[in-house]
Amino acid sequence: MAWVNGLQDVVAAGTELSEVNGEVGKLSYRGRDVGDLVGKFDYEDVAHLLWFGELPSEPQKQSLNELFFSGRQAANEVFDVIDNLPAAVDAMNAAAIGLLCMRAPSGDESDASAAAWYTAAFPVLLLRHYANQHGLLKPRPDIHAGHVATYLYLLRGGIMPTTEEVQALEAYMVLTMEHSLNASAFAGRVAASTRANTARALVAALMTMTGPLHGGAPSLVLDMFDAIGSLSRADEWLEGELSMGRRLMGFGHRVYRTVDPRAQVLHTIAAKSLAGQDSLVLAEGVERRAVKLLAAAKPGRQLHPNVEYWAACVLRSLDIPRSLLTATFAASRMAGWSAHILEQRRCDKLIRPQAVYVAAP
């Protein structure tokens, strides 16, 4: 019996949530091109589309806002847990602990209210721990603002972000909310298939995202810019990395064989917010050179910038700290993961593939 390393090209589920066309570089959520959602709908609208299959009507949006509000309140109830964690605990781990300590929302596990509840709670827990780690102000999370504005408000110790800042982060969060059967969504679905509850399945997804081959790349992209320093050193540095067999962070993708459509939109946003700044010149120059060098080093592989490359630049322009880049990605992906968990529950079949025993040589 043969097996496929990394399950590459193996179809392991059917999903109504999103479609990734890696050949032409297209991503849609429930049949809607993601580029058409950005700028027109907020995070909660698009989460509603994923969870319920349609954009919300006015009353539906109001109910959803109430659910987000109560999710934030529920996070409040476990602040004593968060406040007693050592500062050395990573913020994403702290938020995961908080999720596992929260009381479960009322309603059954197959209903989307748990999805909204935990999606709203995650940033509150995350940013509470971040504030504890850095001795920052800890504003109360019970404000009547959108999910994305609340994120920046909590991060900045109670200072409301500008409309432009909310628009930039909202675009990022809508673009990265869902991406079919990526490693973390798969982990969440495996956990849900055992009938583990929503909080536990979300934590399985969360922890899977932390690796550098998945959600851990953006801070490494910024480290790369720092190491290169100036464009005149880019070729030498990039060639050096490739000659040592290292991977260039923010390039390549398991599914896209062309430019990642999310990277294109984020590049446009970064170009606007970083206009005239050296960091934009460096990012655009490194991108051009890296694509050229990767084409020469890996002929036939089609290695282009992925979402993480330009996400790192957009998040930096919003002063999101480097240590929170993966966690911010996770905050946006909560809606997608929970939608997968709900979808998996409806199929109600334990995910349990086979392995072939191979005797040690």
Ligand code: CMC
């Ligand atoms: N730099 C240098 N070489 C690369 C890169 C890269 N960024 N990406 C792939 N390759 C090479 C790899 O070394 C391998 O070469 P060879 O065949 O000679 O051994 C070949 O391309 C195929 O690599 P692979 O790991 O089998 O391909 P994959 O499709 O499984 O990899 C990937 C996908 C994202 C893990 C990979 O492109 C990578 O490691 N990129 C850098 C890390 C990164 O940017 N991660 C964020 C991913 S996007 C966000 C997300 O989906 O979560």
